[in-house]
Amino acid sequence: MISCLRLVRHSSAFKTVIGNESAMHEIEIRLPVLMQLNGLRTSPFTAPVKHAQVQQEVMQDASEIHNEKFTKNVLDKVNHQILNNQCGRLFAVVYFAGKQKLVTPEDLVMVEGVFPPNIGDKIRLEKVMCVGGLHFTLYGRPLLSRDLVNVEATVVEKNLSHCRVYFRSLRRQNNRKTKFSREMQTLLRINCVDIMHKIGEIREVEGADGRIF
Amino acid sequence: MCLLWNLPKMSSRTWSLFWGSRFVKTPLQNGIGRYVQQLQRITLKFCKTHGGSQGMRDYIEKELIHFAKENPGVVVYVKPRRHRSPCLKAEYLNGGEEYISMHRLPADDIVRWMAYLRGRSGYPTDRIRKDQHTDHPSIQGPWTPWLHRDPQTNVAQYPNEDLSCVEVMGRSATEELREMFKKQKLVSSYKRSVES
Amino acid sequence: MSLPKAFQLLRFTTYVAPRRLISATACTYGIKSRWQMPYRVTLKNRMKEMEKKGLLPTNARSDFIEWNYDSEIYAFGKRLHEEFDESLLRQALIDPSYITRETLRQQELGVEVPALQMSGNSELSTEGKDIIFDYATKFVRATHRVLPEEGVSALVDYLTSEELLSEIGHGIGLKDLILTEEYPPSQVTVVNAFQSVVAVLNRSSGLSRCHIFVKDFVLTQLVGKNIYDIWKIEDPVSILSNILLQNGREAFEPRLVFQSGKNTIQAVYQVAVYCEKQFMGTGMKWYGETVNAAVEQAAWDALSRLFQTTEAVSPIPFEKPEQLNLNDNKNMPIDNWSIDRASNIVMC
Numbered sequence: 001m002i003s004c005l006r007l008v009r010h011s012s013a014f015k016t017v018i019g020n021e022s023a024m025h026e027i028e029i030r031l032p033v034l035m036q037l038n039g040l041r042t043s044p045f046t047a048p049v050k051h052a053q054v055q056q057e058v059m060q061d062a063s064e065i066h067n068e069k070f071t072k073n074v075l076d077k078v079n080h081q082i083l084n085n086q087c088g089r090l091f092a093v094v095y096f097a098g099k100q101k102l103v104t105p106e107d108l109v110m111v112e113g114v115f116p117p118n119i120g121d122k123i124r125l126e127k128v129m130c131v132g133g134l135h136f137t138l139y140g141r142p143l144l145s146r147d148l149v150n151v152e153a154t155v156v157e158k159n160l161s162h163c164r165v166y167f168r169s170l171r172r173q174n175n176r177k178t179k180f181s182r183e184m185q186t187l188l189r190i191n192c193v194d195i196m197h198k199i200g201e202i203r204e205v206e207g208a209d210g211r212i213f
Numbered sequence: 214m215c216l217l218w219n220l221p222k223m224s225s226r227t228w229s230l231f232w233g234s235r236f237v238k239t240p241l242q243n244g245i246g247r248y249v250q251q252l253q254r255i256t257l258k259f260c261k262t263h264g265g266s267q268g269m270r271d272y273i274e275k276e277l278i279h280f281a282k283e284n285p286g287v288v289v290y291v292k293p294r295r296h297r298s299p300c301l302k303a304e305y306l307n308g309g310e311e312y313i314s315m316h317r318l319p320a321d322d323i324v325r326w327m328a329y330l331r332g333r334s335g336y337p338t339d340r341i342r343k344d345q346h347t348d349h350p351s352i353q354g355p356w357t358p359w360l361h362r363d364p365q366t367n368v369a370q371y372p373n374e375d376l377s378c379v380e381v382m383g384r385s386a387t388e389e390l391r392e393m394f395k396k397q398k399l400v401s402s403y404k405r406s407v408e409s
Numbered sequence: 410m411s412l413p414k415a416f417q418l419l420r421f422t423t424y425v426a427p428r429r430l431i432s433a434t435a436c437t438y439g440i441k442s443r444w445q446m447p448y449r450v451t452l453k454n455r456m457k458e459m460e461k462k463g464l465l466p467t468n469a470r471s472d473f474i475e476w477n478y479d480s481e482i483y484a485f486g487k488r489l490h491e492e493f494d495e496s497l498l499r500q501a502l503i504d505p506s507y508i509t510r511e512t513l514r515q516q517e518l519g520v521e522v523p524a525l526q527m528s529g530n531s532e533l534s535t536e537g538k539d540i541i542f543d544y545a546t547k548f549v550r551a552t553h554r555v556l557p558e559e560g561v562s563a564l565v566d567y568l569t570s571e572e573l574l575s576e577i578g579h580g581i582g583l584k585d586l587i588l589t590e591e592y593p594p595s596q597v598t599v600v601n602a603f604q605s606v607v608a609v610l611n612r613s614s615g616l617s618r619c620h621i622f623v624k625d626f627v628l629t630q631l632v633g634k635n636i637y638d639i640w641k642i643e644d645p646v647s648i649l650s651n652i653l654l655q656n657g658r659e660a661f662e663p664r665l666v667f668q669s670g671k672n673t674i675q676a677v678y679q680v681a682v683y684c685e686k687q688f689m690g691t692g693m694k695w696y697g698e699t700v701n702a703a704v705e706q707a708a709w710d711a712l713s714r715l716f717q718t719t720e721a722v723s724p725i726p727f728e729k730p731e732q733l734n735l736n737d738n739k740n741m742p743i744d745n746w747s748i749d750r751a752s753n754i755v756m757c
Contacts, residue, residue, distance in 0.1 A: 088721045091352050101345065104352065105724040106245060106632050108237045110344040119332045120248045134352060134721035152728075156244040157251075158332030162232065162340050185341070187237060187334075189244030191728055241580040242632050246625030246727045250488060253582050256475050286488030290475035306582045348633035352721050354693055359667040359679060367667060 075200040078136045082195050087133040090193040092151050095127040095143075103151070107190040115186040117155045122191070125151040131195060138199065146207060150194045157187035234340040240307045243334070251306050251334040254288040255327070259299035264317075269299035271320035272327075280327055287331070301326060305335025469592040470585040481586055489581060491622060493606075494613035497533075501605035504589035504598050505529035530605040537604030540611055542569055544623050549631075550740055551733040552725045555751040556636070556716050557743035563640035568627055571596050577626050578603035624730055631725065636718050637709075645708040648743070649682070649689075652715070656748045659685050661711070663704045666691060678703040682711045690714050715751065 081087050091104040097111045103125075117123050128149040130139050138144060166179040197203070228234075243249055257277070259269040273291060281289050298316040301323075305311075311330060315323055369376055459465050470476065482502075486493045508529055515523035545568045549561050556564075567573065578584075578599035587594050587602045594602075611619040642648060653661055667679045680703040681691035690711030697703025713719050726732045741747060 085723075088723050089349060089352055091349075103345075104347060104349050106242075106348060108239065108346040110237050110341065112344065119250065132353070137353075154244040154248055156239050156248065157334045158329075159334070160329060160338070162228075162338045187239065189239065191245070241577060241626065242629040245629045245632060246621075247490060249490075249581070253484070253488070254481075286484050288477070288480045288484045290477070292475050306580055308579075308584075349720050357679075358669075362667070364666060367665065 071200075074136075078138075079198045079200070081133070081135065082198055087135075087195065090131055090133050090195065092125075092128050092132075092149060092193045093130040094125040094151055095129055096125055100129060103190045103193065105190055105192055108156070109153070109188045109190065111186045111188065112161070112183050114184055117186070119155050119158050121155045123153055123155065123188075125153060131193065138195075147203070148196055148199070150192065150196055152191045153188040154191055155186060156189045157185075159185045159187070161185050228340055232339065233337075234342050235336070236342055237344065237346045238336070239334060240336075249306070250284065250286050250331070252284070252287050252303055252331055253306050254290065254304045255330060256290040256292055256302040256304075257299070258292045258294060258297070258302065259315075260296055261293050263296060263298075266299040266315075268317070268319040268323055269315050272323040276320060276324055276327075280331075284331060301330060303330040303333070305333065307335045309335030309337065311335075467592060478586075485582065485586060489622075491610055491618070492614055493609055497609045497612060498606070500528060501530045501533050501609045502583070502586050502588060502602055503527055503529055504587060504594070504601065505531055506590040506598075507588040510590045530601055533605035533608040534601040535604075536611070537606070537608035538569070540607055540616075540619060541574075541604065541623055541627060544620050545569060545627060547735040547737070548624065548628055548730075548733070550738070551735050553636075553716075553718070554740065554754050556718065556740060557746055558740045559743050560636065560640040560716070561740055564631070564636065567639045568630060571600050573630060574603050574627070575599040577630070581606075581626065621730070624727060628725075629727060637713070642712070645712050646705055649708045649711055652743075652746055652748070653684055655744070655746065658748070661689060661708075663707060665700065665703075680704050680707045682707040715748065717751075 089104060091102060093100055093102050095101075097113065097115060101109055103109060126146055128140065128144045128151055129142060130137060131144060131149045132138060138148075160182040161184075163180050163182050166181065167177070169176040240251060241249075243251070257269065257273060259266040259273070261270070277289065277291070281287075298314060299318075300315055301311075301313045303311045311333070313326055313330070315326070318326075366376070456465070471478070482495065482498060486498070508525060508527060511525055512523045515525075542565065545565050546561070549556075549564050549568075553561060553564070575596040581603075583599055583602050583606070584593060587598060589598050591598075607619060607623060610622050650660055653659070661682050661684045663680050663682050665678060666681045668677065670676045676698055677696045678698075678700050679692050679696045680700065682689045682704075690707055690709075690713070692703055692706035693710055695706050697706050710719075741750065
């Protein structure tokens, strides 16, 4: 009985060798011993399942070569504009304060609700979803890299909204409720929307811009 | 009972019957180049003896010096007057003024009201119609019904047989995928039936 | 009769000669409601009338008790994030009319030879005016390099106009600070004071700092303005054809691109302008209700494409003025405007 118990302790080794053919052979030899332990084992032994391999076939896309050329051509044109500062006025879709806004330099954007930056602060809007000029638009999936686009804004005003009156009444029920609320409103002036480097290239370091390690 | 916290808001039309509305704006293109704080002077009026001015007196003793240090561009005047309730009067660069009664308010509240007056630009608090202003609404050009249309349709003579017939659209990617999926299903069910 | 006295009299007269008949009981038992309302309404109407006629006296801010000129001067510099020489700044805010008034007042009080230790801002004002004009011209030329010289001068005239400069002066809080005879100060006075402030900044912090100040307060006023609202072009079609003629090109050819609602009241036409089979411009936002109007819109667009003033051109680099190449070279005049030279100029 003692030897049997030892065997049970060793049995944890089975887990690692399942699938190995020599080990399988060993198990088959020892099987009668194991069967004596039927009542002591916590879980019954199950034979390993052999998965059939998935056959994958690589399809050659005929239009791939053409697409590559086309892509390179487009990227070159956009990069030429970026390098020579010929993009003109850029717009960007930025995500902040739970909303998406389409902005371009010199715009005014108002944020309603709690917004910590104070008056005169310069902030950078980092979640840029899309940036574009007259001739091209770059979309992020969902965001563009922090290094690629720089959107800066100044906090111009922090104000409270006009007093909103929330009023409800139930007729003939002597039930009335009036509430007054003034939300915080922050006005931002967009200072710049810039594309910082070429697109379609793999950079050595990415996402480290402006971070302190 | 209805939800008391979900009260209906006064409609903007009702509001506009009594008060005005405006769009977002800043004086003198503020924020381009540099930012100029619009609050130019603030006057704290209070009484030296009355209880209603207690909070204001506390504020002047403890907090006012910090406010003045943080806002060197704001001139702060303190004006004691006998037996009158305390108030704040703010004056802005664009000529706007705001007066708030501070009667029986504690110093903490006055700190908040000062912060509010400090950040404003001096325009009257109207309902704001849009939360955004731009001088360049469309950089790539606005959409028109003529965009991407074949200019040949301009010179076409009607009735025109080609232009009047039903437009035959090619199969969409979704449809193709669906068909592929159906085919696959058929094949696999056939295989299963053969095996069994 | 002084104003408060007139009001006292008015209150008295309401008792004597009321608008309506007041019953004896109302008067004796002191029911105010019968007379108080009409009385106040009368006063209010009279006030409004006086305000309309300009009879109400406007008190200068400095007339009130809570006024400290030293603090105001200190805060002025801090507010604009600039370091001013204080004595020069004080001089810049003194209008010559103030000195004459003070001299007269002292003479009236019996001082025979008034010795006033102050000088006006007229000298500073001319200095500041030149600085603003020079920098604005260079800046506008650098940011609009293919705009004809006529357009540049129109923009500069607008930027240095009395209305705009006085608006800026009011916007930085000069209204209460200027020492002058009249209150509120007139447009010219505010403009002089603003120009003097620019000159003071030049003397105390140097020309480059002064240029940044002018850029931030004066040149930013170009933002959001349509150039052709400021520089009026009467007939874009003839100007476009003149330019093509001077450059030895063929006359432009307007082509009808799209039309809708023909022979209706809502007819709309879009015309594109071509020159030697090259596209030049088309009505982008505004079309025409007649073909001729559409041609004019297309000519507008062609001109703004030639002069690089469309909506899609780069914004003026207010944040990075060092990018600009400021020089004294004039832009091309419109009578001698060359398409080839313009295409060689690279805007950034």
